[in-house]
Amino acid sequence: MRPLENIRVLDLSRVYAAPAGTMMLGDLGAEVIRVEQPGGSDSTRGWGPYAGGQSTYYLCANRNKKSILLDLKDEADREEFLELVRESDIVVDNFKTGDLKRMGLDYAQLKAVNPQIIHCSVTGFGQTGPLAFEPGFDPVIQAMSGLMDVTGEPDGVATKVGVPTADILTSHFVVIGILAALRQRDFTGEGQYIDLSLLDVQVSSLANVSSAYLNADFVSKRLGNRHNNVAPYQVFDCADGPLMFCVGTEGQYKKFCQAIGRPEWLTDERFSDNAKRKANEDELVRLLTPIIAAKTRDEWIAILQEHKIPGGRVNSITEALEQPQVVARDLIGEIEHPAYGPVRFVKNPLQHSSLGIEYELAPPVLGEHSHLYVKQPKG
Known part of the structure; x- marks a missing residue:
């Protein structure tokens, strides 16, 4: 038995931070149902390069999920969604602050339907503060958090990391926060709301750089590939x-x-x-x-x-993914999708003795599983 079997997740999120988090929940055995608008909600479906007609960006964050279509601005579809909430454990979204409240689907409404629901909202800046209603994308967060200022050559420009590190780190906190809320629910019988901000996550991840400033008034600078504190x-x-x-x-x-x-x-x-x-x-x-x-x-x-x-x-990326250590750890997997063929991916790095991680579902095409959950599936 996998640790999250019998846990259902309704995934309203898109792009990377929250979807990658729900993907990890799916790896751990949860039933993850992506809920998208008719026509699609996730812009990454249109980001190349493509494999079998599917965006490789979308593929990297959506295995072990199902996909249904609901228009949450439509009253009938909204009621169908709330019916699903009654039978679910977790809702994850990354709508802009205030959007779900305007649709009558904020945590207060979800809790009224299901007091045990755990609702995790991922935004750029959180639900409070002067920037709460502003959009926040990974490069903006890297810039505002100070990360870019300490990345790059000493005489060069501030530089972002080559992968969306704020999104990636936030996806981990999606999982940590939800697992903690599930454990707490075991004791209290009640769900809760998780307010997760990309900026909060990236600032909290400044590690020794923030500690040096907060405790020694030492401002770290760009050093290229050198270390702030150690040589060589x-x-x-x-x-x-x-x-x-x-x-x-x-x-x-x-x-x-x-x-x-x-x-x-x-x-x-x-x-x-x-x-x-x-x-x-x-x-x-x-x-x-x-x-x-x-x-x-x-x-x-x-x-x-x-x-x-x-x-x-x-x-290089080629060398990294093909090096003997990665091969020995069996880190590259493959899932077959009946519509667009094989999908290769980097596996979940958790290697427990009996965790039982499985890779059963390739990233779904839009609305692929609507017939299983929606009374009148949308085309």
């Missing part, structure tokens, strides 16, 4: 390409000096501890650059592994 901790060019070196502790630094044939650096006043290495980082990097460039990546990886020092290739 960056990408170096080897004879055949770039490699990430992470010499994160004094013990690792001692082994690193032996590995590169520079034991004298252990007592060199410029480099003898991390604080001095950070203060003299430019000089340290200048001296290290030709040493690292003299060997290939494979040669350095063998040396780093021998000395238990973290390091890894800077892989």
Whole structure:
């Protein structure tokens, strides 16, 4: 038995943050029903590239779900939706603040129909505050949270991360929040409302950068591939390409000096501890650059592994998805859809001994399962 069997989720969300969260609930065994407007609500269906006529962006966030069509502005369809709410456990949406209330489908209305319902709303800025009614997309959140200001080269422009990291992190909190609410419901018998903001999530994920400012008034700046607090901790060019070196502790630094044939650096006043290495980082990097460039990546990886020092290739996406470790972990899966063929995907990373994650449903075409749940299915 999977952990969320017998749990039904009504998924009103679109794009990535909330849909990826409900997908993970589906992986854990929940019945996830996407509820979309006739004609479609999710703009990602129109974002290329495509596979079998389906958007690969849409495919990455919607496995293990069913799809039905309801026009929530129509009274009859709204009543059908509320009938589903009566028989469900969770509602997830990412409508703009106030939209569901105007349709008579906010948490107060859902709770009146089903006191045990858990309603999770995902918005850019949350349900309160001066920006509550403003739209918030991932790059805007990356910018406003300060993340872009600490990403990029020191003399370059503020840079967003190459994947929608605010959306991705928020999808995890969708799952965490809902699982916590389900557990609390076990004790109280009541549902609750979860107000989840992309900006809140991304600010809370600033980690050591926010802690440095809040506790030491230290404002982190862009350092490219270097670390704010540790050296040497960056990408170096080897004879055949770039490699990430992470010499994160004094013990690792001692082994690193032996590995590169520079034991004298252990007592060199410029480099003898991390604080001095950070203060003299430019000089340290200048001296290290030709040493690292003299060997290939494979040669350095063998040396780093021998000395238990973290390091890894800077892989292309192709190399990342095809590397032996990913293959050994069986991380790539495939589901067959009768209409558009096979869908390959990166599996859920949870590898419990008896969790029983299964991949049964390919991302559905629009309205594919309406006949199972809607009295008068829309075309």
